[in-house]
Amino acid sequence: MASVTRTTGTRGKARRSSVEENLQRAMERLVGKGASFTQLSVEQLAAEAGIARGTFYLHFRDKGELVAKLMQRVTEEITEAARLDAPETATRDDLRATVKAVVGLYRRHYAVMAAIVETAAYDPQVERLFQAMMRALVEVNRKALKRRRDAGVVGDDVPALTPDVVTWAFERACHQLIRGRKAAQVEALVDALTHILWTAVYADAGRSGG
Structure with a gap:
């Protein structure tokens, strides 16, 4: 059981890191086009990152x-x-x-x-x-x-x-x-x-x- 927990934790961290990287690249693209981060919605960021809106909120409060x-x-x-x-x-x-x-x-x-x-x-x-x-x-x-x-x-x-x-x-x-x-x-x-x-x-x- 302990081994499974460690694997799950590792996978969870890897998944979160992947989501962070996708969102960072999405931010860079949108801001690079002239968008203001304050004006960007979670929906826009999620769509640009190729993830669901719910996935964003699974990892980040806001x-x-x-x-x-x-x-x-x-x-x-x-x-x-x-x-x-x-x-x-x-x-x-x-x-x-x-x-x-x-x-x-x-x-x-x-x-x-x-x-x-x-x-x-x-x-x-x-x-x-x-x-x-x-x-x-x-x-x-x-x-x-x-x-x-x-x-x-x-x-x-x-x-x-x-x-x-x-x-x-x-x-x-x-x-x-x-x-x-x-x-x-x-x-x-x-x-x-x-x-x-x-x-x-x-x-x-x-x-x-x-």
């Missing part, structure tokens, strides 16, 4: 719970990509590679990220998760600044809120400047974000190289 679940995946990916192994010795090229990776993930998951921002305005659970994601990303930049300061690469004159400000600016820039952009425009965004992060957090006063 659209907010779907977004919260998808957000956990995206948060882990983006936070991991944002970390530099050794920020105290990182060069500007190292930082650009990291920025490009994060922007690439944001671009790939734009539908989910846009849904997060929209849903956070009225769903307390999604708002909490969104704020937690941003705190995690802020902490990445705070630690990078501290490690560069401790290593003597950066002075003590960088304002304490700088990591917070640049992290939120990064998120807003991705939200506003990625959708519908061509590859060259995305590369230009990567260059701009790298310049801002390097100048504000990574480079000492008067230094721009690395």
Whole structure:
């Protein structure tokens, strides 16, 4: 009996994961066509994902719970990509590679990220998760600044809120400047974000190289 229960549980998790992936791809297609996640109905999402409306509600209470679940995946990916192994010795090229990776993930998951921002305005659970994601990303930049300061690469004159400000600016820039952009425009965004992060957090006063 125990063996059957484990198998059923595994199959149930696999089924849920499959439903999540189908719904995520459905969101990406619909949002990619210009739809607003807030305006999308469960019926539209289910139909685009090729599942029954009842199947959606078998796995999720509402659209907010779907977004919260998808957000956990995206948060882990983006936070991991944002970390530099050794920020105290990182060069500007190292930082650009990291920025490009994060922007690439944001671009790939734009539908989910846009849904997060929209849903956070009225769903307390999604708002909490969104704020937690941003705190995690802020902490990445705070630690990078501290490690560069401790290593003597950066002075003590960088304002304490700088990591917070640049992290939120990064998120807003991705939200506003990625959708519908061509590859060259995305590369230009990567260059701009790298310049801002390097100048504000990574480079000492008067230094721009690395």
